[in-house]
Amino acid sequence: MRRLHAFPDSRSLARRIARAAGISLAPVAVHRFPDGESLVRVATPTGCDAYLVRSLHDPNAKLVETMLAADALRRAGAAAVTLIAPYLPYMRQDAVFRRGEPVSQRVIGRHLGAAFDGVVTVQAHLHRVASLGAVVPGNSSSLSAAAPIGAWLGRDADICVIGPDEESRPWIEAIARPVGAAFAIADKKRRGDVSVGVQLPRLPRGCRAVIVDDIASSGATIAAAARAARRAGAAVVDAVVVHAIFAPEARRRIRAAGVRRLVSCDTIPHPTNAISVAALIATAMGGAGTIPP
Numbered sequence: 001m002r003r004l005h006a007f008p009d010s011r012s013l014a015r016r017i018a019r020a021a022g023i024s025l026a027p028v029a030v031h032r033f034p035d036g037e038s039l040v041r042v043a044t045p046t047g048c049d050a051y052l053v054r055s056l057h058d059p060n061a062k063l064v065e066t067m068l069a070a071d072a073l074r075r076a077g078a079a080a081v082t083l084i085a086p087y088l089p090y091m092r093q094d095a096v097f098r099r100g101e102p103v104s105q106r107v108i109g110r111h112l113g114a115a116f117d118g119v120v121t122v123q124a125h126l127h128r129v130a131s132l133g134a135v136v137p138g139n140s141s142s143l144s145a146a147a148p149i150g151a152w153l154g155r156d157a158d159i160c161v162i163g164p165d166e167e168s169r170p171w172i173e174a175i176a177r178p179v180g181a182a183f184a185i186a187d188k189k190r191r192g193d194v195s196v197g198v199q200l201p202r203l204p205r206g207c208r209a210v211i212v213d214d215i216a217s218s219g220a221t222i223a224a225a226a227r228a229a230r231r232a233g234a235a236v237v238d239a240v241v242v243h244a245i246f247a248p249e250a251r252r253r254i255r256a257a258g259v260r261r262l263v264s265c266d267t268i269p270h271p272t273n274a275i276s277v278a279a280l281i282a283t284a285m286g287g288a289g290t291i292p293p
């Protein structure tokens with residue numbers, strides 16, 4: 001027997017996953033003590049395979065509560081506990097970029113691997129490793145958002161899909177090729193938190209450029225890519241992001257760069273959510289993978 005458990009802040013996506021997978025959904029109750037500590041409570045049938053849903057943006061407090069919930073589920077009798085974290089944080093600090101820094105990706109991966117039997121996420125930022133299994137020990141996988149994004153784009157002869165950096169090439173190709181769209185990959189140089197330089201080759205004249213990125217945080221990458229796309233010949237620029245982190249000022253920055261439409265996947269609840277990954281996750285869990293109307 002399988003059961004999905006959701007923290008209150010991830011309930012709407014969890015509901016869509018539960019419907020797509022055809023399994024029941026139970027809440028995780030969270031009590032916050034006056035000193036800032038959290039107590040979580042779960043109810044799960046003995047021997048069931050428990051899936052815990054939580055998107056881990058704004059991660060620090062959530063990571064602790066998520067580990068506590070894994071322990072609670074095991075003590076309540078779950079046979080296996082899998083974390084479904086549609087957005088997995090700390091993946092970008094995957095190396096010591098300056099002496100004295102940690103490799104946060106490995107630290108977080110190790111802790112999650114110890115707490116859960118597996119972790120399922122979407123489009124994890126894995127630039128220097130081949131798979132999530134190398135970061136999170138256990139039965140872990142990072143699902144590609146290429147198919148739902150491609151389905152949202154549809155077939156449109158005017159589209160040119162833009163990848164903002166060289167690392168994006170494989171999945172930009174996986175989005176563009178099935179829908180027969182042109183694509184271009186930018187050369188990106190990050191100079192600081194909100195300072196990014198982007199160069200693009202010439203685009204098909206008058207095309208609708210659709211910038212696709214895994215994360216928008218400061219929005220500087222999408223803004224710089226939008227300006228570059230205009231310079232390179234695009235008539236219109238739209239942007240699709242998987243994880244809508246959007247720090248303060250990010251959306252203003254993106255709008256000011258002339259992006260007409262900005263949409264995101266529902267890995268992080270946000271007003272720009274327009275593409276659901278629920279069916280993708282349900283399929284990975286072995287469910288039907290379609291959401292009933």
Ligand code: R5P
Nearest residue numbers: 213215216217218219220221
């Ligand atoms: C970088 O490698 C990522 O793919 C994103 O392009 C980056 O994290 C976006 O960050 P920001 O919105 O702050 O430019």
